[in-house]
Amino acid sequence: MISVALLSRPGLMDPMKAVLARELPGVTVASWPEPAARDAELAVCWKPEPGALAAMPKLRLIHSIAAGVDNILSDPTVPDMPLCRIVDPGITSAMTEFVLWATLYFHRDFDRVIGNARDGLWRRYEQRAAGDCRVGILGLGALGTDAARRLVALGYAVSAWSRSPKQLEGVRTFSGADALDDFLSEADILVSLLPLTPSTVGLLDAARLSRLPKGAALILCSRGEHLVMDDMLALLRSGHLRGAVLDVFEQEPLPADHTLWREPGVLVTPHMAAIASWETIAQQVAENARRLLRGEPLLNVVDRVRGY
Structure with a gap:
């Protein structure tokens, strides 16, 4: 089973853990900068620490928890690999x-x-x-x-x-x-x-x-x-x-x-216009994790040139 790292401010994505465990039986979930997070294959991100993604040698997929990915691509060291976003x-x-x-x-x-x-x-x-x-x-x-x-x-x-x-x-x-x-x-x-x-x-x-x-x-x-x-x-x-x-x-x-x-x-207003539920985010992340493991096309892949 795939290993997942959560990269955000402390505790932000904790509500996702139970849904990921249900959707991906046997998944390993760790929060950055725990040692297990550094060896993860899938990084789920919101404003990750600059350089963090580049420090993950086994990384295969980067996933935003939002429709936008600017919070990820603002780091010039982000590895060149598939980057997906949430479409809800x-x-x-x-x-x-x-x-x-x-x-x-x-x-x-x-x-x-x-x-x-x-x-x-x-x-x-x-x-x-x-x-x-x-x-x-x-x-x-x-x-x-x-x-x-x-x-x-x-x-x-x-x-x-x-x-x-x-x-x-x-x-x-x-x-x-x-x-x-x-x-x-x-x-x-x-x-x-x-x-x-x-x-x-x-x-x-x-x-x-x-x-x-x-x-x-x-x-x-x-x-x-x-x-x-x-x-x-x-x-x-x-x-x-x-x-x-x-x-x-x-x-x-x-x-x-x-x-x-x-x-x-x-x-x-406090960035409240449109917010995906943690359930929806975790389900879309889990679906892309399954597709990655099966070698199938990923959903909502970002064109890095356009930025969306």
């Missing part, structure tokens, strides 16, 4: 729910009403039809596509940008670097659902956020590294941006003394 339809539904809620948060003025309620201020705002609210989605992968379709079904004016050309019914699509500025100029609410790759790090900087219409809002539920935080704060404080719902950050958990917690116009 439940994550797609959960992310769409989060995007719909955050869109309504700005479209229906809940951001303003909640602030007014704290001050006992009864104030109504002009109600806009969904079709008068332009929502722009950065990224048309599985997450972005599902969110775009649901927003269209609710009547929103939806546009989307992707690296390569894509078509989606009811959505005005843009593609390639040359079209990014035009896409941003049409988004009253910008939703970031891009994967994190070298080309998307720092994508949302002052130059690009300034392309958004005055009074636009940002919904960030992809990766914190996409956003240049100081640039966003400057645009919020100048009044160019209306507000932001931020679910992901370069440093997580976000420190309690971080300015974002108290920044007017910013709502911080």
Whole structure:
């Protein structure tokens, strides 16, 4: 039977152990840096210690516990071998729910009403039809596509940008670097659902956020590294941006003394937009372990060039 190493902050993946033991009778599971982990054939990872994967001589497969693998590929010493990720339809539904809620948060003025309620201020705002609210989605992968379709079904004016050309019914699509500025100029609410790759790090900087219409809002539920935080704060404080719902950050958990917690116009959520259950993660890891042992094609293998 295969041996498995869990590489993460201490205790994070402990809930997986019982499921792996049930799915893979006889499996050996150890947590890094225990000696048994160093001899494992399968590494299950979330933000592994730099150099750890390269120090595992018997390693045959690396598996993320999330849809994204940037937390693994950020280490230049990661061995050249199959890397798999989690693909969970439940994550797609959960992310769409989060995007719909955050869109309504700005479209229906809940951001303003909640602030007014704290001050006992009864104030109504002009109600806009969904079709008068332009929502722009950065990224048309599985997450972005599902969110775009649901927003269209609710009547929103939806546009989307992707690296390569894509078509989606009811959505005005843009593609390639040359079209990014035009896409941003049409988004009253910008939703970031891009994967994190070298080309998307720092994508949302002052130059690009300034392309958004005055009074636009940002919904960030992809990766914190996409956003240049100081640039966003400057645009919020100048009044160019209306507000932001931020679910992901370069440093997580976000420190309690971080300015974002108290920044007017910013709502911080604790990386909760879409979370796969430990049961689902362990089952997909176990299935790939069985396939590895049988010499069968693995599920959800990552293209390292694209980063997803």
